[in-house]
Amino acid sequence: MKTETTAKYVLRLALTLLIITSVVAVALAGVNAITAPKIAQLNAEKTQQAIEAVLPGGFDTEITDFTDDTGLVSKVYAGENGYAFEVTPSGFDNTITMMVGVDLEGKVLGISIVSHTETSGLGAVAAASTAAGEAFRGQFVGKSGSVSVTKDGGDVDALTGATITSRAVCSGVNAALACAGNLG
C-alpha cells in the first residue's frame, strides 16, 4: 500500500481525529452534566449514612482546626457521643475513603467504608455488607491506641487474600485514633 505524505493528507488525518475527539468530548460533557448532580447527591447521602453508622446520635458540627500528623484525616465531625473521622488511607490500587467513629474516651465506635476501588471479591469484602465484611469491620470496635493485623503483630485478622487492604484499614483507624488523641 502506498502511503501519502503530502501536507494535505496529514492535515486530513489530524482534522478527522480532531472531529472525532470533539464529538466524543461534547457527548461526555452532556452525560456528565446529567449524572454529576446525581452522583454528588449519592455521595453526600453515603457520607451522611457512614457518619450515622459509626457515631450514634449523629454529628452536630464539623471541626476544621484539627491536628493530624498522618496526613490521612480529611474531615472531622463532632457529635455528643464522640467524633467521626473521614480518613483516606492508600489501599491496593487507590485510596480508600472511610469513616471511623471514636468515642470521647478514645475507643473506636465503629468503622464504615464510604468508597474504594479494592479488588472485587478480595479487598472489596472489607466494604461489603456481608457477614464476612461485618465481621472484619466489627473487629475494630472498642480498640484504642493503635491497631495492626496479626501478620504485623497486632490482633486484627486480615481479610483472606487482602492483607494490603486490611493494613490500609488499620492505618486509617490509627490515623483517626491519633487525631482523636490530639483533640483531647
Place this chain on the structure above:
Amino acid sequence: MNFKRQFREGLLTKNPVTVQLLGMCSTLAITTSLFNGIGMGLAVTAILTCSNILIAALRNFIPSQIRIAAYITIIAGFVTVVDLLLKAFIPALSQSLGVFIPLIVVNCIILGRAEGFASKNTVLASAVDGICQGIGYTLALVIMCVIRELLGSGTFGGGLLNGGEGIRLIPSQFPAMQMVMPVGGFLTLGFVIAGSQWLMKHLDIKNKKKEAAK
C-alpha cells in the same frame, strides 16, 4: 450476513473468552460472584455493540493510519458514559466492579472486534456481532462465576439473590478460598476452555454422523 452463524460463533466456535482468549484480565479478576459476572457481561455487551455500530458507520470516514487512535477514542467515550451512568443509577454494581469498568477501555475484545469485524462490515452485521460476542463473553463469565463462587464461597447468586448473601449450598467451613483467588481463576478458566473444546468436538462428530446418515 448469516446471523445464525454469527450467533453460533459468538457463543461457542469463536467465543471471545474460550477461543479468542480476549479480555482475560477482567475475566480472571471479576468472576467471583454471579452479580459481577452478569453486570460486567452486560456492560461489555452494551459498549461493544455501541462501539461496533459507530465504528462500522464511520469505517469509510476514518483513514487507516489513525484508525487505532480513533477507535480507542470512541471506545473510551462509551466506557466513560457507562461508568458515569452506573455510578449514578446502579451504585452497588459500580462499587462492586470498581476499577474494572474504566478498564473496559483496554479490554481487547472491544478493540479486537472493532479492528477485526466492525471496520470491514456493515452497521447491521456489526451490531449483531457486538450482541453475539457480548452474549458469548457474558456466558463464559457467568459459567466461571458460578463455578468459582460455588467452590470458593459455597454460595450461588452472590450479590444478587438472598439480599446479597447468595444462596448457601456448601456450609461455610468447607469452601476452598483459593477458588476466588487468582489461582482459582486460572484453574477455572482452563477447565472452561477444555469444556468448550470438548463440546465443539462433540458437536462436530455429531454433525458429521448426521451428514453420513444422509
